[in-house]
Amino acid sequence: MFPNLRRDVVFPVFGSVILFAVFVAVGLAYQSQFSGAAERLVTFALIDAILVLGIQIYVGNTGILSFGHIGFGAIAGYAFALFAISPAEKLKRIPDAPFGLLDVSVGPWMAVAVAVGVTLVVALIVGVGLARSGAESGAVSATVITLALLFVTHEVARNWPDLTGGDRAGLSFRIGGTLDSRVPIYIALLAAIVVARLYAQSRGGRLAVAAREDDLAARAMGVNPLVQQMVALLISVVVVSVGASLRVYENGSILPRDMFFNLTLVTLVMLIVGGRRSVTGALVGVAVITVGREVARKLGQDGFELFGIGLDGAPLDWIFRENLKSVFMGVSMLGFMIWRPAGLLDDWELDKWLHGKLGRRSASPPESLPPVEPDDSSVLVAQGVDVAFGGFQALIDVDVEAARSEVVGVIGPNGAGKTTLLNVITGLVESNSGSVVLGGTDLSATRSFKIARSGLVRTFQNLRLFDSLTVRENVEVSYLVAAAHRRHRPPPDVDGLIAAAGLWEQRDRRARELDYGTSRRLELARAAATAPAFLLLDEPTSGMSDSESLVMVEQVRQMAGLVGAGVVVIDHDLNFIIGICDRIYCLDCGQVIAEGTPAEIQADPVVQAAYIGSTAEG
């Protein structure tokens, strides 16, 4: 569940308590400074924080923009109101309430539980829809589905007066007055912060983030993004439902427009201004925007009167007008998207920072690991693979075999079909016919993340790292997959692999800051950390100098040895292939034209003509 108890549980909980304390203290200070309406303002800021944290759990970790969370809030809000309002009150507003809701009355906290339950059911359905629409990180269609949810809930709320009290009257209630103590809000807020932080550090959160960073690479490491996105959605909806119920409770009423565009805008602006990828950021955003809106509102109302200067007809009168608040919100959203799309804090977290400062750090790299003996029972066999793209035959009846104890190379000129072969083996391209079998299990027509879990893990020609994660976090994603799906193998040692890949010094740097050669080594280490049966490497030396290629030979051998994996490597760097491989296949125009030891391949006249000859001439 959590890779490291201290870093992923103790510090986040500790950090959450600090965040909570600071946030509440700022609120109370503000409230004592500006009495009167300030109290209500702070109460709503506390509730908004819960909503924003709920949205952050989904939007921040999956990278999918959702307009629908306030729609979930509307469902929760109405469910809460319908169950919490007394029958007498309901008789006044909605005498024809359907489903026998008229006589139902439970305590307010029971009603919150009902609201959460009802909303979860809707979220489950919406989540299946999102998954079906092929929700990728940032996918437009997913965003539109969430927008549809927001509009549909609003339309239903407006047009079903028997249930909701309609557009004008709404539902209002006296459950012994509105929420008369802030204690429940405090408890819910603290819980929301803890949940958001723990989720982000948990296995599910990390896998969701991996898919956010690079959907394809995450699948190739064995992550099923759709499942992780669903988990994120359900957790976030629970938090949003609680927040929405509290909002209705505190307000004492609910109207369709309470949970519509306006609140969606406010919560989204809070989230993106603070930094959508950070829980700390979400709270900062709530504080900044709450204060900013209030200042804008007062300036709009009173102009300079606010500061007691009272400059009538001052030169800024053209901007200090009523509704300045709306301009402030719009400009905040637009300005941050243009100049600082990651928000004020990007993905900075208080507890991560504290852990970096206070955490025990092992200064020296771990002892070198003993290699794992490859068990030679599982052989990789690709047989009769045919692939056509339209009228173009990319692969024609290709047979390739590899054992765990060997390094097998595939060479061939550009366009020979090397990468296509790798794509077929790892499930990214479907073959027209033929089969891929690993240790007796047929993997043809299996989805790529399942293939990865079965032990075929690849790297990419054009480098696909999880860019904003650190080196260590990149490798941990694979570790988490291995720990769940490859239990029969010895679990990979994250630190050991990082050290062996020569990444120990850079382990806390972000992947996007690494130089090219280091990024290649990280991609190799990340693949090895899934404890694969075979490592499939797509041009690991592309863009490297000759001396770097030689280092890569050692790297590949070492990494494969450490996890007991066989290797299939594609490259057109002949020196590299000959230096590393036990056996080589040569592809040309989609067909295997030769197979043998490096020496045999070098001597083969067909190969020379098709490949070496052509490069020599060119």
Next chain:
Amino acid sequence: MTELLQNLIDGLGRGSIYALLALGVAVIFGVMHLLNFAHGELITVSGYASFWALGAGWSWYVMVPLIVAVSVATSLLIERVAFSRVRGADDFTLLLTSFGVHFVVSAIFLLYVSASVKTFPRPTWVTNTYAVGSLRIEVFDTVVIVVTVATLVATTLILQRTTFGLSLRAAAADFDTARLMGVRSNSVIRGAFALSGVLAGIASVFWLMRSGSTSPTAGIDPMLKGVLAALIGGLGSLRGAVLGGFTLGLAEVILRSRLPDSVASLTEGVVFLLIALLFIFRPQGLISVPHAERV
């Protein structure tokens, strides 16, 4: 049968406007990968221009070119101020930038005009109808359909016959390759915004003639229609956008006339629901645009 024919004509009239809006959305999506949630602002701004000009006693004949000009100018201005700064950003940033533009534009009208709906006189012939057999056809719908068809033909000619059209289609098919082939990204993007402004301008004229009003949030409805129609057709496909527009118009008219009264007011919700279902079962839209990612 008569009712179905009647629905068909009403739906084509309504769908024409959606098709023009959707085509504008699709053109911009093609060159920038931006789903433009600010597209409706062109109608909001044109609406206020109409409110002031018609209030000053201008005639609708002058308004038609004026509205188109205002729409094009607004489209180019929005590109310059906002979208040119986020070119190449991720979907998340692009989507929220366009939402930000929507909110800023509506907030400006909120600040300097007011939240209330402003009305202006509509041309008198808008509500006239004539009979063909047992069908009652609106003069307005007829004009809309004729003008839309003419616009679509002209747009097709521009796209097929001019260098700009070729650049635009190439950019829509594969922006990066188009750039490598010498398509100038600046001019093609600005051209796309201008074209999208013209299309939205024509749609604006009809939209405003029919509604006779504007407000700070008046852009939301046409924006949603345009975006949804473009999505129905399959984003990025220009033909799909037009098809999506007509489909959406027909679907609305048919649902409104066929649904039982108790749910008729829910038409919008039902349309949304149908679209969500379409995405779920056919995420690529009616016309799928093939695109592959090289790994």
